[in-house]
Amino acid sequence: MLTVSPPYSATAIAIVPLSTRTLSFPPFNCRPRRSSSLRLSASSSSSPMIEKETMEAERPHTFLREADENSFHSSNSVRLRFERMIREAQDTVCSAIQALDGAANFKEHVWSRPGGGGGISRVLQDGAVWEKAGVNVSVVYGVMPPEAYRAAKPSDNGDVKPGPVPFFAAGISSVLHPKNPFAPTLHFNYRYFETDSPKDAPGSPRQWWFGGGTDLTPAYIFEEDVKHFHSVQKSACDKFNSDFYPKFKKWCDDYFYIKHRGERRGLGGIFFDDLNTYDQEMLLSFATECANSVIPAYIPIMERRKDMPFTESHKSWQQLRRGRYVEFNLVYDRGTTFGLKTGGRIESILVSLPLTARWEYDHQPEEGSEEWKLLDACINPKEWI
Numbered sequence: 001m002l003t004v005s006p007p008y009s010a011t012a013i014a015i016v017p018l019s020t021r022t023l024s025f026p027p028f029n030c031r032p033r034r035s036s037s038l039r040l041s042a043s044s045s046s047s048p049m050i051e052k053e054t055m056e057a058e059r060p061h062t063f064l065r066e067a068d069e070n071s072f073h074s075s076n077s078v079r080l081r082f083e084r085m086i087r088e089a090q091d092t093v094c095s096a097i098q099a100l101d102g103a104a105n106f107k108e109h110v111w112s113r114p115g116g117g118g119g120i121s122r123v124l125q126d127g128a129v130w131e132k133a134g135v136n137v138s139v140v141y142g143v144m145p146p147e148a149y150r151a152a153k154p155s156d157n158g159d160v161k162p163g164p165v166p167f168f169a170a171g172i173s174s175v176l177h178p179k180n181p182f183a184p185t186l187h188f189n190y191r192y193f194e195t196d197s198p199k200d201a202p203g204s205p206r207q208w209w210f211g212g213g214t215d216l217t218p219a220y221i222f223e224e225d226v227k228h229f230h231s232v233q234k235s236a237c238d239k240f241n242s243d244f245y246p247k248f249k250k251w252c253d254d255y256f257y258i259k260h261r262g263e264r265r266g267l268g269g270i271f272f273d274d275l276n277t278y279d280q281e282m283l284l285s286f287a288t289e290c291a292n293s294v295i296p297a298y299i300p301i302m303e304r305r306k307d308m309p310f311t312e313s314h315k316s317w318q319q320l321r322r323g324r325y326v327e328f329n330l331v332y333d334r335g336t337t338f339g340l341k342t343g344g345r346i347e348s349i350l351v352s353l354p355l356t357a358r359w360e361y362d363h364q365p366e367e368g369s370e371e372w373k374l375l376d377a378c379i380n381p382k383e384w385i
Helices: 066-071 078-101 146-152 223-238 244-255 280-292 294-305 312-331 334-341 346-352 370-379
Strands: 034-041 054-056 107-112 117-125 130-144 165-178 185-195 207-217 269-275
Touching: 078 117, 078 130, 078 165, 078 185, 078 280, 078 294, 117 346, 130 346, 165 294, 165 346, 185 280, 185 294, 207 223, 207 244, 207 280, 207 294, 223 244, 223 269, 223 280, 223 294, 244 269, 280 294, 312 370, 334 346
Parallel strands: none
Antiparallel strands: 034 054, 054 107, 107 117, 117 130, 130 165, 165 185, 185 207, 207 269
């Protein structure tokens, strides 16, 4: 969900197989070492695309360009501090997920780009608790074609003149799909964008904005879980502005709306985008607080639900709700659109999709059933706290 999904290179990507590693999380400032034998190749394209990437053997201390690292090295660098925040959040979330799962480990791919930037993709699959858990970070420089810029920032309403737009984007994006149908799926992403002047509009000002959110998608409603989740989101928001939670809760309900179904993807949370009307320092601190709230909002729920007994009927309903998740992500999600329009690596863009899902013709849950209650809450959003 850029969501900054790591936008890789152009289409027709061929991947050289990578070795699988069990994760340990060394310090953030580990020294980089490039592996020239691990590479991706891409065909050329007439549209502006993000440059092809090189797979790395180790994580670098930063993905910022050398020139930016030198000029932005002071404590005032939003780029540097945001990158540090998302990488620390990735380590924290992955450690908590892997510890609770107890059976599977995250696989990691580290990549960089010749023109600057890179990312770290981590996926845990077929675990004891999670069917699929992806936690990605990316810090990328590139040039967006106009249609990708409109996907990233549709509030401009197409006013941008035709022509490529240089950009910087950094973000963390995660979707966690548990096996147990009584345990909820969680999505979160937090991102920071900057754009330079379009090449045909010299002198126009650089723009910046923050975006992101955290939302819960259960197949069954446990009110104590949903209230706990929303309470943590509200607490994070209230530390900065008492208007944030009601505003961003409604924004979340409106954004994760599957128009062709007339229902929401899940039971919401918070969501915001194109946010630059507040102080930049405050928004950086707010995004950090939100990212740090993911574990306390989600892990207590998973501890309660991961081992609950369930039937094949419960599992089938979970699979149907997963189908709704897929429909939203492929049809409406801005991050998916941005990744595809900039020639992103498909494995990273679609890491949010579950391993399994189900589409059953004209399925209607029995009125009054637990399945019906979930669907009703997705059609008619509720105030949980």
